[in-house]
Amino acid sequence: MRxxxxxxxxxxxxxxxxxxxxxxxxxxxxxxxxxxxLRGVVPDESDRIAGVLARIAGMLxxxxxxxxxxxxxxxxxxxxxxxxxxxxxxxxxxxRPAPGIAEALRASAAPHFxxxxxxxxxxxxxxxxxxxxxxxxxxxxxDGLAVLQGFLDHAVELVTGTRTAHG
Amino acid sequence: MRxxxxxxxxxxxxxxxxxxxxxxxxxxxxxxxxxxxLRGVVPDESDRIAGVLARIAGMLxxxxxxxxxxxxxxxxxxxxxxxxxxxxxxxxxxxRPAPGIAEALRASAAPHFxxxxxxxxxxxxxxxxxxxxxxxxxxxxxDGLAVLQGFLDHAVELVTGTRTAHG
Amino acid sequence: MRxxxxxxxxxxxxxxxxxxxxxxxxxxxxxxxxxxxLRGVVPDESDRIAGVLARIAGMLxxxxxxxxxxxxxxxxxxxxxxxxxxxxxxxxxxxRPAPGIAEALRASAAPHFxxxxxxxxxxxxxxxxxxxxxxxxxxxxxDGLAVLQGFLDHAVELVTGTRTAHG
Numbered sequence: 278m279r280x281x282x283x284x285x286x287x288x289x290x291x292x293x294x295x296x297x298x299x300x301x302x303x304x305x306x307x308x309x310x311x312x313x314x315l316r317g318v319v320p321d322e323s324d325r326i327a328g329v330l331a332r333i334a335g336m337l338x339x340x341x342x343x344x345x346x347x348x349x350x351x352x353x354x355x356x357x358x359x360x361x362x363x364x365x366x367x368x369x370x371x372x373r374p375a376p377g378i379a380e381a382l383r384a385s386a387a388p389h390f391x392x393x394x395x396x397x398x399x400x401x402x403x404x405x406x407x408x409x410x411x412x413x414x415x416x417x418x419x420d421g422l423a424v425l426q427g428f429l430d431h432a433v434e435l436v437t438g439t440r441t442a443h444g
Numbered sequence: 445m446r447x448x449x450x451x452x453x454x455x456x457x458x459x460x461x462x463x464x465x466x467x468x469x470x471x472x473x474x475x476x477x478x479x480x481x482l483r484g485v486v487p488d489e490s491d492r493i494a495g496v497l498a499r500i501a502g503m504l505x506x507x508x509x510x511x512x513x514x515x516x517x518x519x520x521x522x523x524x525x526x527x528x529x530x531x532x533x534x535x536x537x538x539x540r541p542a543p544g545i546a547e548a549l550r551a552s553a554a555p556h557f558x559x560x561x562x563x564x565x566x567x568x569x570x571x572x573x574x575x576x577x578x579x580x581x582x583x584x585x586x587d588g589l590a591v592l593q594g595f596l597d598h599a600v601e602l603v604t605g606t607r608t609a610h611g
Numbered sequence: 612m613r614x615x616x617x618x619x620x621x622x623x624x625x626x627x628x629x630x631x632x633x634x635x636x637x638x639x640x641x642x643x644x645x646x647x648x649l650r651g652v653v654p655d656e657s658d659r660i661a662g663v664l665a666r667i668a669g670m671l672x673x674x675x676x677x678x679x680x681x682x683x684x685x686x687x688x689x690x691x692x693x694x695x696x697x698x699x700x701x702x703x704x705x706x707r708p709a710p711g712i713a714e715a716l717r718a719s720a721a722p723h724f725x726x727x728x729x730x731x732x733x734x735x736x737x738x739x740x741x742x743x744x745x746x747x748x749x750x751x752x753x754d755g756l757a758v759l760q761g762f763l764d765h766a767v768e769l770v771t772g773t774r775t776a777h778g
Contacts (some may be wrong), residue, residue: 357709357736357769365707373532373566375524376543376710377550381561382552383711384718391761393768394715397708402524427558435524435562540699541731542691542716543710548728551718556701569691594725602729 278433280306281315281346283336285354285363286413287323295437298352298418300409305422314346321353321379333366341370341406347433349406353413355398363410364397371401378409378425378432385424386417393417407436445600447473448482448513450503452521452530453580456577465519465585469578472589481513488520488579490527500533507539508573514600516573520580530577531564538568538575545576545592545599553584560584574603602609612767613641615649615680617670619688619697620747621657630750632686636745639756648680655687657694667700675704675740681767683740687747689732697744698731705735705742710757712743712766719758720751727751741770 284299288323296318308314317336321329333354340346354363368374382424386393396417398410433439451466463485473480486499500521507513521530535541545567553560563584565577577587602604618633630652640647651670655663667688674680688697702708712734720727730751732744745755767773 357766377561377563392765394711395762396711397765428562431559432524432562544728544730547714595729599691599725599729
């Protein structure tokens with residue numbers, strides 16, 4: 278499985294601090310034998326929200342259409358502040374929503390972390406690429422990856438057409 | 445209660461195998477004293493996806509508008525392959541979404557079957573008809589019907605106007 | 612926190628019975644030290660559904676845009692009867708959906724009240740105001756407020772910009 282990792286962050290892009298959430302996804306991918314094929318950071322400058330949205334959408338679309346990745350995991354920008362526009366950018370490029378994946382991420386984390394309900398993340402497919410929004414915090418990313426593990430391989434097989442059985 | 449059953453399947457339509465998921469809905473309906481008023485199959489030919497989508501949407505709209513059914517249960521086409529277009533077809537004919545019904549189907553099945561989160565099914569109303577997408581597998585259908593049992597009678601009373609109290 | 616309370620009801624508006632659901636929100640707000648800044652009732656006359664929808668949407672937009680409230684809680688009109696149009700009115704004025712809040716309300720109530728899955732309520736933000744649809748019944752309102760308590764303060768801090776960290 279070829280993974281793309283897109284971090285949306287006000288700090289990581291400027292290099293003021295490490296992209297620890299993106300790093301957590303890289304570590305997870307390596308542990309599972311996945312290839313990290315693409316990685317990027319979009320800075321979420323608070324004074325240019327429309328531009329941030331367009332940059333996220335542009336990268337998601339380009340990555341998905343490149344054929345270089347089977348799944349794109351984003352981290353960051355799913356919250357309730359006015360700068361959080363990752364769900365809007367993602368919805369704009371998705372061809373088919375998979376709401377259950379976003380529900381899974383929230384419902385699975387909420388019992389021990391009620392604020393997980395506040396993530397506005399979405400998920401779905403564009404062409405043969407699955408796109409999933411993860412939270413921005415490193416803890417949220419790890420929780421989310423643990424949930425995805427239950428069905429991600431199967432999901433990607435269906436999306437890429439490796440497996441044709443469908444429900 | 446008058447039930448319509450629409451199977452979306454690549455096999456059932458061609459008669460290559462029995463429509464066991466549709467049969468499971470029929471058995472459930474009879475057991476509960478519901479009338480199976482309409483039943484149909486749309487073959488999901490992989491080379492004509494747009495046509496399949498249009499056929500599903502057309503049948504859902506015609507059935508709902510006929511006044512012959514109180515609830516339409518679909519089975520199949522809710523997954524992540526490119527041929528799975530039942531949610532798109534259904535969304536196109538719904539007048540009012542009832543997202544909680546789709547959430548219930550996923551959340552209730554997921555504890556023992558994590559892949560249930562991958563179903564992209566939707567639910568909602570068109571006129572006085574409730575439409576619910578169930579998964580394609582016979583096991584998924586049975587799990588879904590068990591969940592629906594907790595609120596379907598009440599839901600249909602509200603949709604058809606038999607009961608006017610509302611929440 | 613400044614709270615707006617909007618009741619959608621066929622009875623409360625006509626004064627035929629007390630607005631007990633709205634009263635329950637007032638009691639909850641006072642207990643928690645919140646200010647009830649705005650309160651209103653929209654009667655959901657069954658013969659003027661489009662007008663009811665427009666009135667709900669108009670009040671939500673005006674309240675949110677006034678800067679007088681940080682959160683608007685609605686009660687009523689989220690069900691499956693043809694008169695229930697609160698979700699449609701709310702979706703029309705939301706700028707950014709927060710689907711997890713609506714999922715939380717349903718998923719948390721459903722274990723002891725399966726019909727909670729039938730609520731079609733939505734949630735999200737308009738400008739710096741959070742809007743959440745609660746059910747119409749007093750019991751449903753109380754259940755919903757208990758769920759909101761787990762994350763509402765934090766959510767409003769994010770929406771209003773009091774807290775700038777984001778996920």
